[in-house]
Structures are given as structure tokens and as C-alpha cells.
Amino acid sequence: xxxxxxxxxxxxxxxxxxISYLSExxxxxxxxxxxxxxxxxxxxxxxxxxxxxxKSVDIEVIELGGVEPNPRIETVRKGVELCKKENIxxxxxxxxxxxxxxxxxIAAGAKYNEDAWDLVLDSSKITEALPIFDVLTLxxxxxxxDPFAVISDLxxxxxxxxxxxFMVPTMSILDPEYTYSVSKKxxxxxxxxxxxxxxxxxxxMENADCQKFMAEGLLRxxxxxxxxxxxxxxxxxxxxxxxxxxxxxxxxxVGAGSKPSWCVHPMEHELSAFYDITHGEGLAILTPAxxxxxxxxxxxxxxxxxAKNVWGLTGDDDWELAHAGIAALKKxxxxxxxxxxxxxxxxxxxxxxxxxxxxxACDGSKGSFVPLSKEDIVEIFRAxx
Amino acid sequence: xxxxxxxxxxxxxxxxxxISYLSExxxxxxxxxxxxxxxxxxxxxxxxxxxxxxKSVDIEVIELGGVEPNPRIETVRKGVELCKKENIxxxxxxxxxxxxxxxxxIAAGAKYNEDAWDLVLDSSKITEALPIFDVLTLxxxxxxxDPFAVISDLxxxxxxxxxxxFMVPTMSILDPEYTYSVSKKxxxxxxxxxxxxxxxxxxxMENADCQKFMAEGLLRxxxxxxxxxxxxxxxxxxxxxxxxxxxxxxxxxVGAGSKPSWCVHPMEHELSAFYDITHGEGLAILTPAxxxxxxxxxxxxxxxxxAKNVWGLTGDDDWELAHAGIAALKKxxxxxxxxxxxxxxxxxxxxxxxxxxxxxACDGSKGSFVPLSKEDIVEIFRAxx
Numbered sequence: 001x002x003x004x005x006x007x008x009x010x011x012x013x014x015x016x017x018x019i020s021y022l023s024e025x026x027x028x029x030x031x032x033x034x035x036x037x038x039x040x041x042x043x044x045x046x047x048x049x050x051x052x053x054x055k056s057v058d059i060e061v062i063e064l065g066g067v068e069p070n071p072r073i074e075t076v077r078k079g080v081e082l083c084k085k086e087n088i089x090x091x092x093x094x095x096x097x098x099x100x101x102x103x104x105x106i107a108a109g110a111k112y113n114e115d116a117w118d119l120v121l122d123s124s125k126i127t128e129a130l131p132i133f134d135v136l137t138l139x140x141x142x143x144x145x146d147p148f149a150v151i152s153d154l155x156x157x158x159x160x161x162x163x164x165x166f167m168v169p170t171m172s173i174l175d176p177e178y179t180y181s182v183s184k185k186x187x188x189x190x191x192x193x194x195x196x197x198x199x200x201x202x203x204x205m206e207n208a209d210c211q212k213f214m215a216e217g218l219l220r221x222x223x224x225x226x227x228x229x230x231x232x233x234x235x236x237x238x239x240x241x242x243x244x245x246x247x248x249x250x251x252x253x254v255g256a257g258s259k260p261s262w263c264v265h266p267m268e269h270e271l272s273a274f275y276d277i278t279h280g281e282g283l284a285i286l287t288p289a290x291x292x293x294x295x296x297x298x299x300x301x302x303x304x305x306x307a308k309n310v311w312g313l314t315g316d317d318d319w320e321l322a323h324a325g326i327a328a329l330k331k332x333x334x335x336x337x338x339x340x341x342x343x344x345x346x347x348x349x350x351x352x353x354x355x356x357x358x359x360x361a362c363d364g365s366k367g368s369f370v371p372l373s374k375e376d377i378v379e380i381f382r383a384x385x
Numbered sequence: 386x387x388x389x390x391x392x393x394x395x396x397x398x399x400x401x402x403x404i405s406y407l408s409e410x411x412x413x414x415x416x417x418x419x420x421x422x423x424x425x426x427x428x429x430x431x432x433x434x435x436x437x438x439x440k441s442v443d444i445e446v447i448e449l450g451g452v453e454p455n456p457r458i459e460t461v462r463k464g465v466e467l468c469k470k471e472n473i474x475x476x477x478x479x480x481x482x483x484x485x486x487x488x489x490x491i492a493a494g495a496k497y498n499e500d501a502w503d504l505v506l507d508s509s510k511i512t513e514a515l516p517i518f519d520v521l522t523l524x525x526x527x528x529x530x531d532p533f534a535v536i537s538d539l540x541x542x543x544x545x546x547x548x549x550x551f552m553v554p555t556m557s558i559l560d561p562e563y564t565y566s567v568s569k570k571x572x573x574x575x576x577x578x579x580x581x582x583x584x585x586x587x588x589x590m591e592n593a594d595c596q597k598f599m600a601e602g603l604l605r606x607x608x609x610x611x612x613x614x615x616x617x618x619x620x621x622x623x624x625x626x627x628x629x630x631x632x633x634x635x636x637x638x639v640g641a642g643s644k645p646s647w648c649v650h651p652m653e654h655e656l657s658a659f660y661d662i663t664h665g666e667g668l669a670i671l672t673p674a675x676x677x678x679x680x681x682x683x684x685x686x687x688x689x690x691x692a693k694n695v696w697g698l699t700g701d702d703d704w705e706l707a708h709a710g711i712a713a714l715k716k717x718x719x720x721x722x723x724x725x726x727x728x729x730x731x732x733x734x735x736x737x738x739x740x741x742x743x744x745x746a747c748d749g750s751k752g753s754f755v756p757l758s759k760e761d762i763v764e765i766f767r768a769x770x
Contacts (some may be wrong), residue, residue: 001561001625003400003745012644015388176386207622210629217598226593237592240386244595244642253638257399257629298556 004256010145011171014244016236018173019049022092026057028131028170029089033082035103036233037067037251038096041137044181050094050135062086064106067095070272070279071102073153076116079106083130083237093134097141097188097193100134101149104167107132119162126164135173138182139243140190140280142197142250144172151204158360159273161265176239178225184230185286187242188337189280191226194246195219196283201202201260203294203302208257215254216309221245223310226334262291263372267380284333285342289384291326293376315383354381386593389641395530399629400620403558404434404520407477411442413516413555418467420488422452422480429566435479435520447471447493450478455537455544455657455664456487458672461501464491468515478519481571482526482578485519486534489552492517504547505536511549520558523567524628525575525665527582527635529557530719537658543745544658546650559632561624569615572627573722574665576611579631580604581653581668586645588679588687593642601638602692606630608695612721646711646756649675650696650766655742662731669718670727674769676711728770739766 013021025032032054041047051181054061064079082088083106091110093103109116119126136144143149147168152159182190198215205212221241228238248254267290268282295303300318307313307325315321334341358377372380398406410417411687417439426432426757439446449464465475467489476495478488493514494501521529528534532553537544567575583600590597606626614624650674653667680688685703692698692710700706719726743762757765 001400001622001629003403004397006397007395007397010392012389012391014391015386168535206627208610209622209626210633212605213602213605214599214633215602217600217602218595220598221595237386237594239593240642241594242386248595248599248638253633257625 001257002259005147006256008145008168008251008253008254010169012145012174012247013171014174015240016175016177018125019046020053021171021173022050022053022133022135023057024171025054025059025090025092025133031057031060031062031078031087031089033064033086033091033103033106035064035079035091035093035095035099035106036065036070037065037099039065040181044178046094046135046137046178050092062088062242067099067102069098070152070154070159071098071150071277073117073120073151075102076105076109076151078264079103080116081107086094088130090131090133093132093366094137096136096138097143098155100136100143100169101141101151103134104129104132104143104149104169105151105162108164117153120160121162123162123164125161127167129164132167132169133171134169135175135178136243137178137237138186138190139179139246140193142194142246142248144169144174145247145251150269154273154276157273159269161269174243176236176243176253179239179243180234181293182233184223184338185278186280187230187233188226188339189278189284189374190246191222191242191280192284192287192333193230193280194242194249195222196287197249198222198254199287200262200264201258202306203256203299204260205260206258212305213309218245218248218254219310223332226259231336243316244320262355266361267357267377270361271343271348274353274357275346275348277348281340281346284339285346285384286380288326288330288333289380292383293327293380295322295326306365343381348385351382351385359383386642391637391641393530393553393636393638394552396496397558397559397632398544398556400625401559401560401562404431404733406436406556406558407435407518407520408442409556410439410444410475410477410596412520415443416445416472416474417513418449418464418471418473418476418488418491419446420449420452420464420476420480420484420491422450422454422484424450425566429563431479431520431522431563433627447473451678452484452487454483455539455661456483456535457706458502458505458536458538460487461490461494462645464484464488464525465494465501468495473515475518478517479522481521481523482528485521485528485554486526486536488519489514489528489534489554490536490547493549493552502538505545506547508547508549511547511551514549514551517552517554518556519554520563521628522563523571523575524564524624524631525578527579527631527633528555529559530632530636532555533635535654539658540660542658544654546654547759559628561621561628564624564628565619567618569723570663572615572618573611573724574663574669575631576607576614576627576665577628577669577672577718577724578665579627579634580607581672582634583607583639584672585647585649586640586643587691588684589643589645591643596639596642597690598694603630603633603639604695608717615722650723651746652742652762655714655746656728656733659738660731662733666725666731669722669724670731671765672770673715673718674765675713676714677768678765679713680707728766733770736767736770739763743767
């Protein structure tokens with residue numbers, strides 16, 4: 001096991017009705033920037049409930065709606081401007097990963113004197129931030145308990161992750177009932193996203209049994225509860241298990257002590273940056289292709305463990321088992337979870353950008369479990385085409 | 386899944402050489418109370434290394450050595466007196482669970498005007514505490530990342546747990562190499578302790594797959610690495626996995642969202658309070674007897690899961706599987722881990738106190754998975770005799 005530092009100070013309030021904890025914002029100031037997406041929170045009542053609790057403790061609310069699914073730097077800039085102009089004390093995101101990521105960089109940008117895109121390109125420039133709060137409405141990215149945010153500048157076909165301890169949310173409210181209205185498509189994409197987070201770490205957990213075995217538990221949770229949530233969207237326990245597993249997939253607990261490389265996320269970020277596709281769908285399409293590409297003699301044992309401990313498969317032939325594990329994942333994504341099975345199915349109809357996307361993914365990632373070259377990535381894109 | 390709140394703000398520095406993080410204490414004051422046990426840290430060099438880092442940042446050290454294996458209220462009182470007399474800014478424990486528990490209540494007592502035993506009997510009286518730091522030298526109790534402490538008043542045959550957010554350590558240093566010198570007996574007892582923490586929660590994780598499947602991962606980690614550490618005490622990865630699994634067993638992650646009752650710990654606390662036996666050995670002796678007592682029609686499914694997912698057992702007959710899971714645990718504790726198999730083996734040679742101990746255990750616990758009466762507990766003591 002490698003050395004690690006771990007600090008996850010986010011206060012979690014999990015369960016039905018925990019939105020009432022919004023009244024605690026009174027301890028952090030008088031004026032909040034409320035960040036949200038396309039307005040579904042106004043339809044399903046979450047907005048009204050939140051406003052009620054904020055008003056009950058005399059907090060003034062300034063609003064920034066309309067955050068995009070792959071949140072744009074232009075929206076971050078708008079939020080930063082509002083924070084500075086209105087002397088905002090704290091930022092509250094109500095929404096999924098995109099909304100929360102946007103709010104995180106707004107909170108950091110509010111304490112930064114130059115353009116917020118600098119903070120996306122160079123996280124070391126984040127030296128403080130306004131306190132960040134959120135009410136999560138989509139089980140997927142785990143941003144509710146981690147230091148990361150991903151922001152796009154589509155004018156440049158760029159989508160980058162950044163991270164800072166100052167961007168870890170102070171308090172996150174996770175009410176599984178708030179995910180009842182999440183569509184089939186987004187439920188599946190969210191499940192694929194959290195599985196990808198776990199899998200990006202999983203294959204590098206040599207000698208870290210504790211993290212590896214917990215990761216297997218998380219994967220089993222997602223595999224069991226994803227389909228239930230898909231077909232019975234108001235099943236509380238399925239939504240709850242999916243939500244909590246999504247948080248754990250990336251809050252540091254299962255990632256600590258290994259040296260993962262995050263191969264698939266950088267590849268997918270290029271797809272989203274060039275084609276604005278749904279992140280989780282891109283991950284589902286790329287992950288099995290990536291696995292088949294890196295399955296070699298020296299990675300075989302990891303894939304056998306994956307097949308046995310995650311999928312409960314048995315057999316005497318290690319290679320057969322390894323391939324069966326990957327096949328089980330494909331079946332899960334593309335049949336059980338009804339996701340698009342290849343790049344063409346999400347509207348990427350030719351290979352013309354594969355080279356430049358591969359080059360950018362390669363430049364942006366910092367090494368990998370099985371080192372991937374530009375050529376490797378093009379090959380994976382082709383296999384997923 | 387039940388509602389829960391979770392907040393684990395402890396900063397963890399895990400791995401070889403992380404004791405250097407002691408220099409961060411300079412951010413919390415100038416004067417530390419150093420709490421330790423029987424002096425083994427002076428023999429194995431940890432004391433000297435710690436003093437070096439503390440001196441390098443000009444921290445003055447006041448010492449309190451001699452904390453007992455079941456830490457006594459008298460020692461807590463001594464520490465509190467020192468804190469008040471010397472104007473101590475923070476408390477640093479170097480040792481195992483007993484030393485850290487003692488330091489926690491000292492830190493709370495330093496901010497309390499009356500007798501510290503009040504804080505053990507009534508945790509609501511803990512309203513502040515000095516910052517608490519520790520260097521862990523035994524993988525067992527998980528106190529390094531939780532709000533709990535257990536203190537004894539042997540003059541009254543009393544041993545009670547208390548807990549407060551103010552007693553969560555600010556920073557814990559976990560260097561697996563510092564557990565190389567832990568004896569076989571204590572390695573086994575520590576493994577049993579962390580398994581018991583996990584198991585106290587495990588059977589109440591109805592509908593909390595995420596926590597349950599992670600708990601199974603923790604148990605598998607302990608079952609795999611406990612025997613390696615026992616027989617190859619300087620095996621870094623075994624010590625590291627055991628250490629990190631022990632922390633996770635009780636830091637709130639796998640316990641959140643269930644309603645566990647903690648049956649075995651209250652029973653064992655009575656054994657320790659009356660006979661001053663090793664906590665982990667008492668837990669190992671009682672746990673299988675407790676399981677056999679609560680295995681009924683309505684708990685059968687949990688025991689089948691335990692047999693299958695933790696021990697990898699298979700079979701068509703649920704009752705056989707359930708019993709086989711318990712038998713596997715017995716074999717693990719009493720053969721593989723070479724622990725004493727019954728109460729007589731730890732020097733409890735007659736049944737005369739069973740009644741009064743059962744009554745006290747019953748009064749102290751707050752309900753249970755399968756509600757236990759005084760009579761149930763006497764029966765479990767007898768089965769373990």
C-alpha cells in the first residue's frame with residue numbers, strides 16, 4: 001500500500017427531509033448565491049422548499065440558473081461576477097454534478113482576481129474559496145464529497161478537471177427522494193459514472209486489499225441497485241444505495257493508497273469537449289474497450305478478481321474468466337441499463353477527430369495503470385466506434 | 386436505509402515516515418501533553434522520533450506515561466490536572482486504543498470544571514475539548530478516527546463508553562511499521578476487536594447494501610491479513626491493510642444508515658470491568674456465542690449472507706450455511722488466530738458474577754438487533770464459559 005493523506009471534512013446529511021439542514025447556512029453568512037441548472041428544481045418543488053428554509057433564517061438569495069450539463073466557463077464567469085458585485089458570503093448548488101462543479105469553481109473564482117479559467121488550467125492558483133453547500137439531485141459524479149470540478153470551454157473544445165481542498169463542500173444534503181424524477185437515461189449514465197470512478201482505481205489496488213475489497217462492495221452495490229432504480233424509479237432503498245455508493249466511489253476512501261491513473265475519464269472528456277455528449281454514456285462506451293485493450297499477462301490477475309469478486313463468476317481458466325468479467329460489464333451497461341453501446345449511437349459518426357482527441361487526452365493525463373500512448377487511445381476509440 | 390449524519394473531519398497521514406507530520410502541531414499551540422502507555426515507545430524509538438519533530442517546531446512537552454490497557458479514570462484525572470496546571474494547548478497520544486481513549490477524555494476534561502468521570506457517564510456534558518492528535522501503534526479500536534472513548538473505574542467494576550464530536554482527533558498518524566512489534570496476542574486481539582466492530586453493525590444493515598457490502602470487504606481484509614500479520618509481523622502490506630481496515634470498521638462509513646445495537650461490546654465491557662481481561666479476547670470469545678444465540682428464522686438470511694459473502698461458502702441448505710459461517714469464524718479466532726476459546730481460558734473460573742454483569746450490560750445498552758434480556762446474556766456467558 002502506498003502512503004496517503006486523507007481529509008474529507010464534508011458534513012453529510014443523508015435521507016428523507018434532510019433539506020431542513022439548509023437552515024444551518026445561517027452560521028456562514030447572510031447572503032448566498034444559489035446555483036442551479038435547467039429549472040427542474042422549480043417543477044419538482046425542491047426550489048420552493050429550499051427557499052423556505054433559507055428565508056426562515058433570513059438569508060438573502062441571489063440566483064444563477066441555467067448551468068449546462070457539461071458546465072461552461074462562461075457560466076462560471078457570470079457566477080463569479082455576481083459574487084463580487086453582490087458581496088456573496090457562500091455558494092449553494094442545488095442539482096447534479098455539473099451544477100455543483102460549476103458552483104465550486106464560482107466559489108474559488110470569487111476569491112481570485114483574474115479570469116476563472118486560470119483555476120481550471122492550474123489548480124495551484126486556488127488558494128481560497130467561499131464556503132460551498134449543495135443539495136444533490138443526481139447520483140453520479142461524487143462531487144458532493146470531493147475536491148474536484150470539471151469545466152468546459154467549448155469554444156476551444158476543452159474540458160478539464162481541477163481540484164483543491166478549498167473546493168470540498170462544507171455540507172452536502174443527500175435526499176434519495178430528490179432523485180426519483182431522474183430519467184432512465186440519466187440514471188443509467190450516473191451509474192456508469194460512479195462505476196467508472198471505482199474502476200479507474202480498482203485495477204491499481206495492488207496490495208491495498210482494504211480499498212480493493214471495499215471497491216468491490218461498491219461495484220456490487222451499483223450493479224444490484226442501478227437496474228432497480230432504472231425500472232422502479234421511486235424505490236427508496238435503490239436510490240439511497242446508488243446515491244451513497246456514488247459518493248464513496250470518489251470521496252477518497254477507496255482511492256487512497258493506490259496509484260491510479262484515470263485513463264477513461266480523460267478519454268471521455270475529449271468526447272464531451274468535441275461532441276458535448278452525456279459524460280456517463282461516454283464512460284460506459286469506452287470502459288469495456290479500455291479493459292480489453294489493457295488485459296494482458298501482467299494484468300490478468302486483476303481481471304480474474306474483477307470477474308470473481310464483482311460478478312460472482314467462477315471457472316478454472318483465468319483468461320476465460322477475465323473476458324467473461326468484461327463481457328458481464330458490457331451486458332450490464334448495454335442491455336440491463338439500456339445504454340448506447342458505441343460512439344455511433346451517441347452521434348459520433350466519423351473518426352476524423354480521433355487523432356487530435358487522443359493527443360489531448362494523452363497530454364492531459366498523468367501516466368496510467370497500463371501506460372497509454374496516443375496510438376493506444378486511437379485504438380480504443382476505434383474499438384468503441 | 387435509515388437517515389444519518391456523517392462528519393469525519395480527522396486528517397489521516399498514512400504510511401511509512403508520516404510521523405514527520407507531527408511538526409504540524411505548531412499550528413495549534415506551544416505546549417502539548419504527551420500521553421503514552423507502559424513505555425514501549427521508548428524502547429522502539431517512536432518516542433525519540435516524536436520528540437525530535439516536536440522540538441524542531443519549538444513545542445514544549447509535558448508527559449503523562451503509564452496509561453493502562455483498560456484505561457482508568459484515575460489516569461484521566463491526573464492528565465486533566467496536568468492540563469490545567471500547565472496550561473496545555475493540545476493533547477498528543479502515542480499508543481493504542483487505550484492510550485488514545487485516555488487522551489480524548491483528558492482533552493475534554495481539561496475544558497470541564499468538575500470531575501471527568503461525569504463525562505464518561507454523560508457525554509452531553511462534553512461541550513469542548515483541547516485539540517487531540519495521535520500516533521497509532523496498534524491496529525484495533527479505530528479510536529483514531531472516531532468520537533468514542535472507553536474508560537474504567539475498577540473500584541466500582543465499571544467500564545463505560547462515551548462519545549462526542551469534540552473528541553474526534555484532529556489528526557491521526559498511521560504508520561504500519563509502528564505495529565511491527567505488536568505481540569501475537571495483541572495482533573489477534575486487535576483483529577478480533579475490529580471484526581467485532583464490523584459485525585456489531587453487519588447484521589442490522591437491512592436495505593443498506595452499500596454499507597453492508599463495504600463491511601464484507603472489511604471483514605475479508607481482516608480475515609486475509611490478520612493471519613499474515615500474526616505469522617509474519619513485519620509484513621508491511623498485512624500490517625497496513627489491518628490498520629486501515631480497523632480505522633474503517635468504526636469511523637462511521639459502514640455504520641451509517643443502519644440501526645445497530647452493539648450487543649457484544651457491552652457484554653465484553655462487563656468482563657473487562659470485573660476481570661480486567663484483554664478486550665479483544667473477550668470479544669472473540671463472546672461473538673460466536675452471541676451469533677449462535679441470535680440465529681433464528683428471521684435472522685437466517687443475514688447469516689447466510691455472512692457465510693457466502695464473507696467466508697466464500699456455498700451450499701443449498703440455508704441453516705447449514707448459517708452454522709458453517711459461525712463455525713468458520715470460530716475456527717478463525719480460536720485456531721488460525723490462536724486466541725483463547727472460552728472464558729475459563731482467560732481466567733474467569735466461575736459463574737458467580739454472570740447475573741450482575743448481565744444486568745449491567747443490559748442496563749447500559751440501548752436495544753439490540755435481536756433484543757437481549759438479562760437472561761439471554763447470562764445464557765451467552767454460559768455458552769462462552
